[in-house]
Amino acid sequence: MRARQFLFLMIAASALIPETAAAHIVKGEAIGFLSGVEHPISGLDHVIAMVAVGMWGAQLGRPAIWLLPVTFPLVMAFGGFLGxxxxxxxxxxxxxxxxGVCLGAVVLLESQPPLWVAAALVGVFGLFHGYAHGAELPPGQNALLYSAGFVLATGLLHATGIAIGVVHRWPWGRVALRGAGAAVLCGGAFFLWSAFA
Amino acid sequence: MKWRAAFGAAALVLLPEAAQAHLVITGMGPVYDGMLHFGLSPEDYLPIVVLAFFSGLRGSSAARMALGGLVVGWLAGGLVAMYVTSVSPELTSVATAMLFLVLGGLLASNFAVSARAVGVAGALLGLVRGLADLAGTAFSVPHTLTLIGMTASGFVVFSLAASLTLPLKRAWLIVAARVSGSWLAALGLLLLGWIVRYGPIVG
Incomplete structure (x- = not known):
């Protein structure tokens, strides 16, 4: 089967799946999978930090690039549990x-600390990110699907950072990655200033 | 082609769907009701997929033990719920969230356990989900057929998922499977938090 035919078949199959109409979804309500996906990506302060973790992992190489995506969701969920x-x-x-400031700085400087230091730094920040999400989670109709969307979106943000970090293998990519780290640092500084303002 | 099919199946599974806490009626008989209930219940199929990934990584012997344990446990749990007693939603909610956490943690760490222990994990999962899915139902032939439909679906999903990880040799593919474990464990932690804050959430 050719790729186009397969794609058409999948779209047709998706369209035929029966779906309950939800005409009045209350904003912010934990109503299902998509509202869970929306939660982590709705705050830029969370987004830049999670993407930066992935970029740093790519800079650090093995085993950090594998270790971080396994441990980060767990630490973050523990923070969510506390919240x-x-x-x-x-x-x-x-x-x-x-x-955002710290993770942007380590990407900018291509910092190479021991693995446990990197894991501890990411873990501590992950705890706070998870806590903020957990404290904000609203009551809703389907906590399981909402949480699944939440965890998946978090993991995909991390994976996005790793995918961006793939450019690290080329000389121009290393410079670009450090530039992205600088952008994250600036974003973090802005949010820090906003937090104190 | 295999990857396209897997991607397509994953896309279908991820489509948002309204939760149906109790047995759904397909109009095609109780066996299909059970299958549809299973397909609409992420609390049923998500831990099965993760257990299958884990047991697949531990080898074919562990996968066989887990599959056997899962089927026997599920049938036993369902029959106990119908014949003997219904377990409270609070208990099954907490047990399900704990199973998410433990099974996800086992896969995330790729923990070296014996095939027998994997089989016990499968039996526990089956028992808890069987108890939860048939809670509040009295024994009858249609309900028993529904239980068989659910168990058969679990059997098929487990077999397919385990067959994906059994032959894995490349490190990044194994890590991808382990990441799915860490996501399930994270889900378990969040569910425990939800239960503490809002009460039972998964039947």
Whole structure:
């Protein structure tokens, strides 16, 4: 079967799947998979930090590039768990903004610390990001699908950073990646300034 | 072609769908009702896929043990729910979230456990989901057929998913499978938080 025929078949099959009409989805309600996907990508401060983690992993190479995508969702979900059960974690907004600054800086400087230091740094920031998401999660009709969307979007943001980081293998790519790190650093600085303002 | 089919199947699975907490009626009989219930219940098929990935990475012996345990456990759980007692949604919710966490953690760490232990994990998963899916139903032939439909779906999904990881040799493919484990474990943690905050959420 040719690729075009296969694509057409899949689109037709998708269109034929029965779907419940949801005419009035309340904004912010945890109503299903797509609202869960939307949550992590709706805040730029979260997005730049998570993408930067992927880029840094690509710069660090093996085993960090494999270790980070396995551990990061777990640490972040633990933060989300703490946020959901109401454990107080003061200063999370400042820590999130600071994560953009720090992760942008390490990508800019192509920092190569020991693996445990990199994992600890990413883990601590992941905890705060997860906490902020967990504390904000609204009640809704389908927590499982919402959480699945949330975790998937988080992982894909990370994967996006790793995909961008693939350019690290070329000399021009290394410079471009450091430039992207500088952009993340600037974004983080802006959010840090906003957090204090 | 194999990857296209896998991608297409994954895309279909990820389509948002309204939750149906109780047995759905397809109009095609109780066996198909059970199959459709399984297909519409991520709390049923997600841990099965992850257990299958994990047992596939541990080898064909572990995969066989897990498959056997899963089927026997699911049937036993369903029959106990119908014949003996219904377990509270609070308990099955917490047990399901814990299973997400443990099975996801096992796959994420690619933890070296014996084939027998993998079989026990499969039996536990089957037992919990069988108890949850048939909770509140009295014994009857249609409900038993529904249970068989669910169990058969679990058998097929497990076999297909395990067959994907059994032959894996490349490191990045194994890591991709392990990442799916860490995502399920993360999901389990979030579900536990949801349960603490809002009460039982998965039946």
């Amino acid at each position: 959901l059960i109401g454990v107080p974690l003061p200063g999370s907004e400042i820590a999130i903004a600071l994560s």
